[in-house]
Amino acid sequence: MTTVLVLGGCRSGKSRYAQARCEAMAGGRLAYIATAQAFDAEMADRIARHRLDRGGRWLTIEAPLDLAAALFETSGEVDAILVDCLTLWLSNLMLAGADIGAARAALADAVAACPVPVILVANEVGLGIVPDNALARRFRDEAGWLNQEMAALCREVILLTAGLPLTLKG
Amino acid sequence: MTTVLVLGGCRSGKSRYAQARCEAMAGGRLAYIATAQAFDAEMADRIARHRLDRGGRWLTIEAPLDLAAALFETSGEVDAILVDCLTLWLSNLMLAGADIGAARAALADAVAACPVPVILVANEVGLGIVPDNALARRFRDEAGWLNQEMAALCREVILLTAGLPLTLKG
Amino acid sequence: MTTVLVLGGCRSGKSRYAQARCEAMAGGRLAYIATAQAFDAEMADRIARHRLDRGGRWLTIEAPLDLAAALFETSGEVDAILVDCLTLWLSNLMLAGADIGAARAALADAVAACPVPVILVANEVGLGIVPDNALARRFRDEAGWLNQEMAALCREVILLTAGLPLTLKG
Numbered sequence: 001m002t003t004v005l006v007l008g009g010c011r012s013g014k015s016r017y018a019q020a021r022c023e024a025m026a027g028g029r030l031a032y033i034a035t036a037q038a039f040d041a042e043m044a045d046r047i048a049r050h051r052l053d054r055g056g057r058w059l060t061i062e063a064p065l066d067l068a069a070a071l072f073e074t075s076g077e078v079d080a081i082l083v084d085c086l087t088l089w090l091s092n093l094m095l096a097g098a099d100i101g102a103a104r105a106a107l108a109d110a111v112a113a114c115p116v117p118v119i120l121v122a123n124e125v126g127l128g129i130v131p132d133n134a135l136a137r138r139f140r141d142e143a144g145w146l147n148q149e150m151a152a153l154c155r156e157v158i159l160l161t162a163g164l165p166l167t168l169k170g
Numbered sequence: 171m172t173t174v175l176v177l178g179g180c181r182s183g184k185s186r187y188a189q190a191r192c193e194a195m196a197g198g199r200l201a202y203i204a205t206a207q208a209f210d211a212e213m214a215d216r217i218a219r220h221r222l223d224r225g226g227r228w229l230t231i232e233a234p235l236d237l238a239a240a241l242f243e244t245s246g247e248v249d250a251i252l253v254d255c256l257t258l259w260l261s262n263l264m265l266a267g268a269d270i271g272a273a274r275a276a277l278a279d280a281v282a283a284c285p286v287p288v289i290l291v292a293n294e295v296g297l298g299i300v301p302d303n304a305l306a307r308r309f310r311d312e313a314g315w316l317n318q319e320m321a322a323l324c325r326e327v328i329l330l331t332a333g334l335p336l337t338l339k340g
Numbered sequence: 341m342t343t344v345l346v347l348g349g350c351r352s353g354k355s356r357y358a359q360a361r362c363e364a365m366a367g368g369r370l371a372y373i374a375t376a377q378a379f380d381a382e383m384a385d386r387i388a389r390h391r392l393d394r395g396g397r398w399l400t401i402e403a404p405l406d407l408a409a410a411l412f413e414t415s416g417e418v419d420a421i422l423v424d425c426l427t428l429w430l431s432n433l434m435l436a437g438a439d440i441g442a443a444r445a446a447l448a449d450a451v452a453a454c455p456v457p458v459i460l461v462a463n464e465v466g467l468g469i470v471p472d473n474a475l476a477r478r479f480r481d482e483a484g485w486l487n488q489e490m491a492a493l494c495r496e497v498i499l500l501t502a503g504l505p506l507t508l509k510g
Binding site (some may be wrong): 179181182257294295296298299300301306309310331332333334335336 | 346347349393466467468469470480481482484485487488490491492497499506508509
Binding site (some may be wrong): 005007009097104124126127128129130140141143144145148150151152158159166168 | 349350351352392454464465466467468469471476480501502503504506
């Protein structure tokens with residue numbers, strides 16, 4: 001099955017590219033699995049607006065922590081799935097004190113077993129100066145390992161820069 | 171008309187590459203539109219030294235804020251224009267409390283209408299950890315959107331890494 | 341002689357890629373020149389573990405500062421050399437108050453004169469927001485200049501992203 005990892009920095013056009021790829025890839029229903037959580041009214045507004053922007057083909061599922069379960073449950077109902085994004089999911093897991101290794105393994109299994117195409121979006125966060133605080137350093141390490149594991153698993157890996165895709169694999 | 175966006179991180183060799191491209195691209199006079207401002211004697215010295223290094227073909231124009239006007243005014247006098255750099259220009263605009271959206275639209279119009287080749291230099295700043303302070307986060311967002319808009323507009327986009335060019339578009 | 345520069349961000353898979361390239365490139369003995377220093381028992385343990393992981397073909401040399409001398413001395417005893425990593429070496433030099441320009445020139449001479457293949461690993465650190473503190477800004481500048489000089493010198497330059505190599509030169 002098609003699996004695509006879309007990498008890029010902040011405001012590199014990852015989400016827009018991933019959404020367009022997903023829409024071009026499959027007819028019928030599409031699932032948008034969001035890992036963002038609405039902590040306040042402003043963010044709830046933004047999330048609602050994005051949902052409207054995506055339009056009627058898209059089913060939106062919120063999965064801040066159990067991404068593997070969300071993939072399993074959604075895969076029977078749609079023709080392709082977009083997960084946006086893994087880096088925020090990792091951040092949620094770390095804040096919740098979850099077992100990162102176990103969550104990563106569960107995600108890898110869910111992606112590998114998914115019967116419909118999956119596009120994963122993730123941030124590149126390791127190309128700046130070493131951060132001062134220990135938590136940020138640990139996050140950087142975990143994000144890099146997560147990206148490596150997903151890149152090894154996915155058939156295609158695309159790096160976005162200023163909205164332009166560069167194929168790293170596939 | 172030829173339009174080139176040269177992207178890269180800090181000390182990636184962007185300016186040197188862009189200058190060499192500009193010199194190879196056109197005979198006659200060349201304009202160097204600098205967005206840097208000399209806040210002290212040390213910086214004034216550095217700017218003067220760089221101007222001498224570029225040599226006699228180059229006309230230097232300082233445009234910390236009104237880049238669109240500088241492009242319009244310069245384009246009749248030279249055979250190619252180098253703008254170095256957009257990211258510092260964005261920083262100047264934010265410090266001045268300018269309307270970023272309006273400035274970006276004016277720049278896009280000026281680049282599209284320019285009768286001579288234009289090379290734009292910009293920094294990639296979105297590939298590190300999310301910054302602690304809100305202003306840095308807003309700057310990162312704005313820099314990413316600016317780079318996306320210029321990348322969509324330019325015929326050619328080049329990413330510099332350790333002095334080596336990689337074609338992202340063109 | 342083969343010279344390869346392996347660039348990438350934090351946890352991009354640089355070291356693993358460089359080690360595999362080195363093992364595939366030459367039969368016989370291989371040298372691992374480590375620039376990391378064991379400041380405490382935990383780090384000493386980690387270094388010892390990595391040494392065991394590399395296995396019997398690898399000779400490990402610690403060279404936190406005089407990398408040029410380590411290259412000269414090791415080159416007669418092995419069939420290929422891996423230096424991991426230049427960015428930590430630069431950090432060691434800066435902490436020791438060494439002459440960076442002189443050290444860089446000595447390294448360039450040692451790499452150019454090396455009679456066996458050399459693989460150099462270095463970090464990309466210049467793609468985030470400008471750091472607040474002056475030392476970090478100077479480090480970023482120096483790291484960028486060092487990477488540019490080594491990229492110009494090496495026959496092959498590879499950028500790692502999420503464990504995936506991209507050829508920038510060669």
